Each structure stands twice: as structure tokens, then as C-alpha cells.
């Protein structure tokens with residue numbers, strides 16, 4: 704199976720950025736662990752700080768891959784363009800948030816992009832990505 708992970712803005716700073724919220728591990732290190740955990744899966748990782756690039760990646764893989772794990776970061780809360788892109792493609796998308804978006808500021812409690820997704824996994828830390836991949840593999 705082919706699965707694409709897409710991380711949005713500021714997630715390139717994982718491990719450094721607000722570690723009390725997002726933890727100490729970089730996504731690059733975590734991704735190595737993920738690949739070991741799912742040796743049978745062709746896993747791909749992409750990160751961008753730009754809305755249009757995230758949409759381009761959704762279009763690129765969204766008619767070919769078996770699943771997309773998407774953390775749109777702050778775009779989650781206001782990007783109708785990313786929400787439309789998720790609706791436009793064929794590949795199912797599971798949304799992941801490292802922190803619990805329902806337990807933070809009010810503006811984070813709304814997920815515009817999540818409405819087009821199979822499921823939202825929120826507040827489980829990096830293991831949330833494992834759970835999402837598991838769903839696609841099963």
C-alpha cells in the first residue's frame with residue numbers, strides 16, 4: 704500500500720517548537736520509526752508551510768495512493784481551499800493532530816478540513832499517526 708503523510712505549517716519545527724505541547728521528537732526521527740513499524744507499507748512524508756503546496760500534494764497523490772494522513776496544522780481551522788481539495792480527490796484522508804484541539808483555544812476547536820476526512824485523531828501525540836496508518840492498512 705502507498706500512504707502519504709502531509710504535515711502543514713510549523714511542523715518542520717517539531718521537537719523544538721513548544722515541546723510542552725508537541726513533544727521533543729523531530730518528525731524526521733519519528734518517520735524512521737514509522738517506516739520500521741510498517742515495513743509492508745510504502746510510506747511517504749511531505750511537509751510544507753504553504754497552503755498551495757499542500758493542495759498540490761493532495762492532487763498529486765490523491766488519485767493514486769491508498770491513504771493520506773494529513774495534519775494541516777493551523778490551516779485546519781480556516782482553510783476552505785484544503786477542505787475542497789480533500790473533497791476533490793479520491794484517496795481517503797485521515798486528519799491527525801498531535802495536541803488535543805478540543806482542549807485548547809476556542810479557534811482550534813473547529814476543524815474546517817476535518818469535515819471532509821474519514822476521521823479526526825486528536826490529542827494522542829505522535830502515536831496518532833500510527834493509529835491513522837493502522838486504519839488504512841487494515
Ligand code: DQA
Pocket residue numbers: 712713714774775776777778779799800801802803804811
Ligand atoms: C496541530 C494543532 C493546530 O491547532 C496547530 O495550529 C498546529 C498543530 C497539532 O498537531 O496539534 O500547528 O495541528
